[in-house]
Amino acid sequence: MSSLPTTTLRVASMLFKPRRGATADNVAGVVAAIERAARNGVELAVFPEACLTGGIGDTASSDARRTRRTALRELAQGIDSAPVLAVADAVERTGVAAGVGLIEAAPNGDLFSSYVVCLPGGERHVHRKLQPDGERHLARGDRFTVFDTHWGWRLAILIGGDNYLVENARMAALLGARLLVAPHARTGAIDAASSEWMRRALPARAIDNGMFVVYSDGACDGIQAGEDAGEDADENAGEGGAAAIVDPCGQVIAQDGQDPRGDDMIVADLDPALIGTSPGHRWLDARRPDLYARLATGRAREMPLDARAFEPRTASARGSVPVSFAMVRRERSQG
Structure with missing residues (x-):
């Protein structure tokens, strides 16, 4: 476990709605938002999943999957592409670190929903979504992304559905993360329940x-089979979405609609003292990993029970003697 941070960190969750097929406009909007964050003294700006390219949409049917994959491939960008470098340049110019999402075209041809945190000084950290459920055309990432920063804070990234599994957040914590960056892309009414x-x-x-x-939900425009990428060109990139910042005690300290600085971001100062006093942090050291082998394998029902860890609980006592009972019914004689 890493040491606790000692300095306050000002973060912003950015309310930003990307448009599919409008990467240049999305990038320009992100850069402008980073500049606004700098004027508010923000040190880390968290944008939604796929905010540079758009493209996270409703689940495609099997018939539409090939068309959808082609459309996503047209949107996809490399990690060292011009859109990412434009964000990195804005980070260097303003001193505000920024997390941005994109559909990534990997060198081997796979597509990922990826998230890049650009830090001042040129350092970049990339997370590939571990749980792209319903997006069968997207490959799955194979590792956790946890890293140290110049502020003394250790960060982790989990994208969208990565946050649905409790084990993922626990692994991030066990790897020493003190701040979880949780970008998301809500995809309309079909996914409203997931966002809530x-x-x-x-x-x-x-x-x-x-x-x-830090949670940032971009209400991302999706791609449906046969859709024209220009159909929603009149929608403004800065509208929609949701945002929240939660402290280690589970208190929502900021959320969309509550920040006086405006409706394009929410801002909070993270007090590191709350980490050490939080119940979750204290109980991490009290875990019993020796009891969790069945959980770690994912085959809990198939593994034999270890009597030392799982004591049978029954109603009978050791050394008891079985007793038989009989019920006898008397017939009352007629007088």
């Missing part, structure tokens, strides 16, 4: 693991 679930679940992730959580 995130609002309830993230405080639980925070308090269970003694970490801050």
